[in-house]
Amino acid sequence: MTPITTNTITTRVTTTETRHEHHPSQRPARRRAGLVGAATAPLARAQDAHDHSQHARPAQPAATAPAPAAAEAPRARRGTASGPGSVYTPNGWSLPSRMVDGVREFHLVAEEIEHEFGPGSRIKAWGYNGTTPGPTLEAIEGERVRIYVTNRLKEGTSVHWHGLLLPSGMDGVKGLTQPPIAPGETYVYEFTLRQHGTHMYHPHADEMVQLAMGMMGLFIIHPRGPEEEPVDRDYAMLLHNWAVHPGTYVPDPSVMQDFDVWTLNSKAFPATEPLVARSGERVRIRIGNLSMWNHPMHLHGVQFAVTGGDGGRWPRAQWRNEVTEIVGVGQMRDFEFIAVPGDWAFHCHMAHHTMGPMGHDIPNTLGVDQSGVEQRIQRILPGFMAMGEHGMAEHQDHVDMGHMPGPENTLAMAAGRGPFGNIGMGGMFTVVKVRDDIAPGDYRDPGWYRHPPGELTRRVSSDPSFGQPVRRGQVASAGSDALPTPRRDGGHHNH
Numbered sequence: 001m002t003p004i005t006t007n008t009i010t011t012r013v014t015t016t017e018t019r020h021e022h023h024p025s026q027r028p029a030r031r032r033a034g035l036v037g038a039a040t041a042p043l044a045r046a047q048d049a050h051d052h053s054q055h056a057r058p059a060q061p062a063a064t065a066p067a068p069a070a071a072e073a074p075r076a077r078r079g080t081a082s083g084p085g086s087v088y089t090p091n092g093w094s095l096p097s098r099m100v101d102g103v104r105e106f107h108l109v110a111e112e113i114e115h116e117f118g119p120g121s122r123i124k125a126w127g128y129n130g131t132t133p134g135p136t137l138e139a140i141e142g143e144r145v146r147i148y149v150t151n152r153l154k155e156g157t158s159v160h161w162h163g164l165l166l167p168s169g170m171d172g173v174k175g176l177t178q179p180p181i182a183p184g185e186t187y188v189y190e191f192t193l194r195q196h197g198t199h200m201y202h203p204h205a206d207e208m209v210q211l212a213m214g215m216m217g218l219f220i221i222h223p224r225g226p227e228e229e230p231v232d233r234d235y236a237m238l239l240h241n242w243a244v245h246p247g248t249y250v251p252d253p254s255v256m257q258d259f260d261v262w263t264l265n266s267k268a269f270p271a272t273e274p275l276v277a278r279s280g281e282r283v284r285i286r287i288g289n290l291s292m293w294n295h296p297m298h299l300h301g302v303q304f305a306v307t308g309g310d311g312g313r314w315p316r317a318q319w320r321n322e323v324t325e326i327v328g329v330g331q332m333r334d335f336e337f338i339a340v341p342g343d344w345a346f347h348c349h350m351a352h353h354t355m356g357p358m359g360h361d362i363p364n365t366l367g368v369d370q371s372g373v374e375q376r377i378q379r380i381l382p383g384f385m386a387m388g389e390h391g392m393a394e395h396q397d398h399v400d401m402g403h404m405p406g407p408e409n410t411l412a413m414a415a416g417r418g419p420f421g422n423i424g425m426g427g428m429f430t431v432v433k434v435r436d437d438i439a440p441g442d443y444r445d446p447g448w449y450r451h452p453p454g455e456l457t458r459r460v461s462s463d464p465s466f467g468q469p470v471r472r473g474q475v476a477s478a479g480s481d482a483l484p485t486p487r488r489d490g491g492h493h494n495h
């Protein structure tokens with residue numbers, strides 16, 4: 001098995017991982033069975049194996065003694081030894097679960113954590129089980145789940161299971177359906193999963209603060225049987241925004257619009273893991289949005305089908321092809337596509353959401369010669385940086401040259417180095433990397449794409465007067481080949 005190198009939190013795991021190790025020759029059978037649907041049989045095996053291990057332990061009355069989470073430390077990244085496990089959460093992980101008397105048990109811990117958006121930017125955040133987003137919970141439609149929630153914060157919390165169909169009393173709304181889980185307390189939620197699809201969990205107590213601090217997670221419910229069109233790679237991510245003022249270490253929950261850091265699974269590009277696939281594989285990207293903005297998520301290179309939303313996977317007839325899809329606040333959307341070779345940008349199309357920390361109320365100095373002005377302003381306003389004369393892309397060049405170190409604990413505003421120089425983007429940006437030679441189940445970063453001959457743009461001149469382009473207000477010096485004029489005679493052009 002090939003080790004995952006991109007995530008230090010977790011490592012490879014046994015049972016469920018084994019299901020992903022296929023020789024290419026086995027792929028047709030796997031496709032028929034369905035990656036997720038195939039969970040039924042292997043999962044049964046996993047449960048059997050796991051239930052045996054339960055015999056060794058003294059029976060524990062569930063209502064009073066939650067299973068010790070340490071028994072299954074976070075060694076799983078993708079799925080668990082006892083879980084369905086087919087979702088890959090980039091920069092994240094799936095929470096191991098255990099089967100107790102036929103009920104799938106999880107244990108979430110709400111707590112303060114250290115979090116890094118990317119090199120050079122660390123914060124005090126709140127999350128679950130040591131991370132933001134909290135670990136992905138994975139289960140199968142029809143299962144009964146029991147979820148312990150221990151509160152190690154210094155204020156009350158609750159967990160709302162966003163989008164799940166469940167009894168009102170399990171809905172996790174502080175004050176409405178339960179008292180707050182006080183600091184030090186553990187509550188238990190238990191319900192039967194009556195649906196499948198992409199869902200989320202988050203507090204419904206002091207939401208403004210607790211969400212702003214990073215408390216959120218994905219809750220993926222796999223269908224009971226095979227999916228109509230099984231996917232080969234099943235990625236999941238949460239969109240979020242953070243107000244971490246330059247030089248500070250704690251997100252500011254009072255900010256409503258002008259956020260500094262925009263993240264995919266709480267990481268800002270270039271710290272976002274690439275989404276890796278093999279050419280021809282069917283890829284799904286599940287996206288949930290717990291930020292304060294809607295995000296038009298845009299994928300290059302393919303038309304993806306939007307195949308699901310808050311109500312789970314849509315019927316085939318409802319799928320539609322898009323290249324950009326708005327994932328609204330509180331919504332979930334599933335994108336699916338067949339991978340084609342290349343390095344393809346995947347990002348939010350709100351231009352400011354693919355930037356790092358920046359002020360938004362800056363004077364517009366585009367086209368203004370600012371020689372000497374910046375230094376003079378800096379005498380009264382240390383750290384001041386004007387917008388560039390020729391655009392913002394100058395920013396990272398300044399940083400690279402050491403002219404502009406930026407405030408303490410702050411990411412570069414436009415970061416990320418590619419094979420052709422600075423990418424000039426940050427925030428909600430990652431790269432879908434598709435290659436012909438990636439083994440099924442290998443999620444390691446393959447490096448940059450090697451473009452086949454003739455398939456890469458290139459410089460043909462450095463002279464601004466090159467060629468004779470037609471420009472408005474100037475006499476065209478060369479004739480042009482006219483496009484065929486549309487016929488208006490009723491479409492008899494083939495006669």
Ligand SMILES: [Cu+2]
Nearest residue numbers: 295348350353
């Ligand atoms: Cu956005």
